[in-house]
Amino acid sequence: METGVKIRVRGQVQGVGFRPFIWQLAKRFGLRGQVLNDPEGVLIFACGDDTARFADAIRSEAPPLARVDAVETEPVQFDPGAGFEIAASQGAGAETRITPDAATCSACLTEIRDPNDRRFGYAFANCTHCGPRFTILRALPYDRAQTTMAPFELCAECQSEYDAPADRRFHAQPVACPTCGPRLWIEPGQGGDPFEEAAHVLRQGGVLAVKGLGGFHLAVDATNSEAISLLRQRKHRPAKPFALMGTLEMVGAHSHLSDQEIALLQQAAAPIVLLKRKSNDLPDELAPGQSTLGWMLPYTPLHHLLLAKIQRPLVMTSGNLSGEPQVIGNDEARDKLGAFADAFLMHDREIARRLDDSVERITPRGRMVLRRARGRVPGTLPLPQGFEDCPPITAYGGQMKAAICLIKNGQALLGHHLGELDEALTWDAFCQADRDYAELFDQSPEIVACDLHPEFRASQYAQTKGVPVVPVQHHHAHLAACLAENGWPLDGGKVAGIILDGIGLGTDGAVWGGEVLLGDYHGFERRAWLKPAPLIGGDMASREPWRNALVRLDGAGLSKWADILFADQPLEIARQAAASGLNSPACSSVGRLFDAVAAVLENSSEAQSFEGQAAMWLEARAQPSEAAEALGIDWAKRTGHSPGPEIETDELFRRLIRDMTQGGQTRPTLAFAFHQWLAIQFALRALRLVRDGEARAVVLSGGCFQNALLLDLTVQALGDVPVLIHTKTPANDGGLALGQAVIAAAKAVSR
Structure with a gap:
């Protein structure tokens, strides 16, 4: 027996060529011992004169797909043997992070383009630096027998690569060639x-x-x-x-x-x-x-x-x-x-789980994630300071853009985009994802969290899990998700959250969607909101923007313009429904306000063929200019930007119609002016909370902040106050589960 070190490496360290990297590093430093995969990550036993520098190099020189969260070292007595070896994986369970699928690397690309290479023209070339991971994985530890590559027995040449520690295909589980691999x-x-x-x-x-x-x-x-x-x-x-x-x-x-x-x-x-x-x-x-x-x-x-x-x-x-x-x-x-x-x-290679393509964009404020899926999942986020002792938690998100979040051992795993849970097969996929993540990550929740809305399928599902359930208000979850992504400490103080989206059930039973909240992980107060308007026809209002435009125009005394713009629609029936409240709940949704403005500017009563179509059109139509910016600022001044709690829209629509018909303004100018008006109105109310000392920063979240123009204008309007935005997780409902999970965690650790 000799004295050496045991080194535990945690993070995204399996399936990325980490063991051959350690083997080569150990050879370089003249060390003896072994490296292996186990449920907690990578475990190393090393003996020699340079173990300290060796441990430092593990973090600084890690392979390109690796993410090293921790390198923990302690002295140990063991028999190192004569050299350094890569040992077989040990144990069951899952504490380590699974690697997302990775795009083809340059070395593999060179091979498939080289007529003299045995993988020339082969559609399934890969190595430890690229290729399928999460989409082929059936169980941990990540070994070939646990993937959908198990049926493909390696040929002699592939086996030789797989067994050679110095080869970039060493233990690359999907390794294959035209002789032995998928066809x-x-x-x-x-x-x-x-x-x-x-x-x-x-x-x-x-x-x-x-x-x-x-x-x-x-x-x-x-x-x-x-x-x-x-x-x-x-x-x-x-x-x-x-x-x-x-x-x-x-x-x-x-x-x-x-x-x-x-x-x-x-x-x-x-x-x-x-x-x-x-x-x-x-x-x-x-x-x-x-x-x-x-x-x-x-x-x-x-x-x-x-x-x-x-x-x-x-x-x-x-x-x-x-x-x-x-x-x-x-x-x-x-x-x-x-x-x-x-x-x-x-x-003929099976797909273990479906993953849509991730969708992202670069805005003036950095990266924005619109859909988190292939290539990003199952990457994890470290929980902020103060959450170290929280129990295992699973959160089930909302009804739209469904995604599941698991918390375990100081990490949050926000799962892949699933879709609309009203669709039967999407619901099946949701239930499968819940079982899938629980098995792959060896997680059994002690608490589950869900949306406050009792009729959401995910909320009803949470009630069946047999553990305590924490219902979370929709917009509070948006706020908390942005806090968690940005590493805001558990007791970091309150923030002003500008939360703009489609709809979410409020604590008062009303339908919210445009709020300024003062809060943190522990709770919130609703301090400002968009003036509510009836959602004529309930869910139909989100599919037919003219309904939202009608109530806003009527409220502003512009009924004659509504009659002109939407003459082909059943306006009187709609007005009667709004007046009586029949299937027309009051709603403060900024998403529906976008629909209303788009319907007016586009002079259209057509239905949307997909969610967010009218709002996307409005963003695309907006044309920045000094005149447009000045017009938006003027609108904000004239519509009364004194920070009362309720943001009125009547004067906005009067100015919009006037400038369309008499002011000679172009529709791109008016579209930009609306964005400017909206940003200023909400920013002013959030700024008051910061300047009065009630909030330490401002959070921007909710699906409307997928609009890069609105995001940028709101940040500008907030000036020099600290602003937290989404850059790693979706601002839309795809990030709700993360917020629900950390709110439930805050309750658990604060008891």
Whole structure:
């Protein structure tokens, strides 16, 4: 026995080449001992003269996909043997972090392009620096037998790579080659090169179903307006923007690219990134009425090889029936996508769990996450100071953009985007995700949290778990999620939260959606709000913006303009419903205010074909200028920006109609002025709380802050006060579960 050190490494350290990295590092420092994976991460026993420098290098030189949270060292007596070895994984359970799927690395890309390499043209090349992870994992520890690669027995050459510590494929669980790995085919096919046949389908204007990492995509030629229209017709998706895939050169030819945006596109997560259109040479049908396009780079060898063959950008939209989750199985794809697709590019590696593509953008205030999914999940966030002793907690989020959050051992894992829980198959996916995360992370909650709304399916589900339930008010959860993401300590003091979204049940039983809250993790007060207006028809008001415009115009004494703008709608029936309150609850939603202004400016009574369509149109239409900014500031002054608790809209709509009809203002100018007005109104009320010493900072959260223009203008209006925003988690309901979880944790640790 000799005296050495035991080193525990915690974080994202499995499936990223960490053990071969440690092996090579130990050789460099002349150490003896071993390294292994176990449920807590990576465990090292080392003996030699340079163990201190060795421990320092573990953190400073970690592999590119690793995330080292802690390196814990203690003396130990053990038999180090004659050299340094990589030992077999030990134990069951899950304390370590699982690695998200990662885009193809440059080394693997070089191989599939090299005619002399044995992986030339192979669609499933990967190594410890890239490839599938979470989408193929069935259980921990992360070994090949626990993944969907288990059926593929390694050939001699792959086995040699897998066994060699100095090889970048050492213990890369998905390692494969054309001899032993997954195979690709097209159906119907002619027996030739699948990529050539797939490219032929796309060149002919057909729809191709492509099996990717987390599910199927439906692909068409993004330069072919007829093919795009055909896909919209078949998928019954008239206006919602399509995601695009192309090389960086293709992206740069059609959209403006900053250095930050290039870096985000090229990250291992490979998200869809919203980019400003450069020209109109791509069909308008890709994103009707929008000024941005959502682009992603190819992130698997399959995608790279397909793009190389077709030599043009592709639409890559989720392969699913409207409202349902993305298809992941081959038979499921044949059954459900047969009416959409003219051909299928298939393979025989199973997908363990569906993951949509992440969607992000770069704003003047940094990165913004709109949908957190492939490439980001299951990455974790460290809990802020004060939460160290909280028990295991699971939170179930809301009804829309559902996502689950688990808390365990000082970390919060915000799960992937699931969707709308009213859809039966999405509900099935939600229940499966709950079981899935609990098993993969060996977590059994002692407390569960949910939305205050008792009719949300996730809230009802929480009641069935057999442990104490903490209901959390919707907008309080938004505030807390932003605090947690920014590392705000448990007892860091109160903040002013500007929370703007669609709808959420308030503590008074009313429908909220535009509030200034004074609060922290422990509780909140509602200090200001948008003047409520009836939601005529309840949920129908979110689908038909004219209903929101009608009540705002009528309230401002502009009924004659409502009669002109929306003459084709049943206005009197709607007015009667609003007056009587029949299925028309009062609501302070800023989301519905966006709908109302968009309906007036667009002079349209058409229904929205997807959530947020009118608000996205309004943001895209807004044109910054000195005149527009001055107009917005003038509106704010004239509509009474004295910080009373209720923000009136009557004068706003009177000024809007006057400037449309008599002032000669363009609609882009008016759209910008509305954003400016809104930012000032809420900022003034939050600023009062800071200047009166009641709040230490301002939080901006809720789905309306996905609007980059509104976010920027609000931060500007707040001046030099500290402002916390979302950059890692969604400001929309996709982040609710994180807020619910930390609020429940605050209650638990404060008892």
